[in-house]
Amino acid sequence: MTSVSGSRIRRSGRGAREGDVVVVKVGGSTLGKGDSTMPDLITLRDQGLKPVVVHGGGKVISDWVRLQGIQPEFVRGLRKTDKPTLDVAVAVLCGLVNAQLVAEISAAGGKAVGLAGIDGGMLKAEVLDPGLGMVGKIVRTDVTTIVAVLETGAIPVIAPAALNIAPEQEDGSDRILNINADTSAGHLAAALGAALLVFQTDVSGVLDLTRRLIPRMTRRQAMDLIDSGIANGGMIPKIEACALAVEKVRAGYIIDGRIAGALLECVAGNEIGTRIT
DSSP: OOEEETTEEEOOTTSOOTTOEEEEEEOGGGOSTTOOHHHHHHHHHHTTOEEEEEEOOHHHHHHHHHHTTOOOOEETTEEOBOHHHHHHHHHIIIIIIHHHHHHHHHHTTOOEEEEETTGGGOEEEEESOGGGBSBEEEEEEOOHHHHHHHHTTOEEEEEOEEEEOSOOOTTOTTSEEEOOHHHHHHHHHHHHTOSEEEEEESSSSOBOTTSOBOOEEOHHHHHHHHHTTSSOTTHHHHHHHHHHHTTTSSEEEEEETTSTTHHHHHHTTOSOSEEEO
């Protein structure tokens, strides 16, 4: 287990080391009363690690699009995105949710900078599937802006959106594409050469057919869970992101972010959630 003495954390051999980048994907389902994500991020920063936050906001987007009379639709964990839905997603993710997370880190005593995937050409994409609408497939990643923020000692907080590399329409309305936050986290972790990629979820980790936690998996075993249909819905992009990232990243973790201190336990290299290598 992680032990904390003052501001120090003793880490086991598989944990992150000073100077390491740790990409943490957070979602609305794991943030709330009793959650320790914000102080945990600051603790990691104080220990000499470099946390990078990628956030979702799917529930908030769904609530707002329903107010516009639009029924949310998902395919393999990805939101079908027409132009009105995209407008809501960009406003909610790059505005409301991003600003709230930056404010929460600041209130907890940290320093954070809000960014979107379009900033500095961070994420560039093409349309993934016309049937999904304005959902992007990431084709290029530039982490220069993230590195610059890390060098100031701040925690980058990144909203998932991407620049469309396709020729623009006359009205310029298709320059931004909606990108799944899990997918964004995987690409950014790989591009940064992060030590760890951690997904904070509202479940204990990846579950098998009998609903028991799978503590460790290889990349191939993880993808087999998708092919067999055991992993489904929102777990699919998380597993796919880990499978992508572990080619450059030491390990990907899917953990229960509702547990206080779960992030610290994970980064310390202790047994928690599902570890994919």
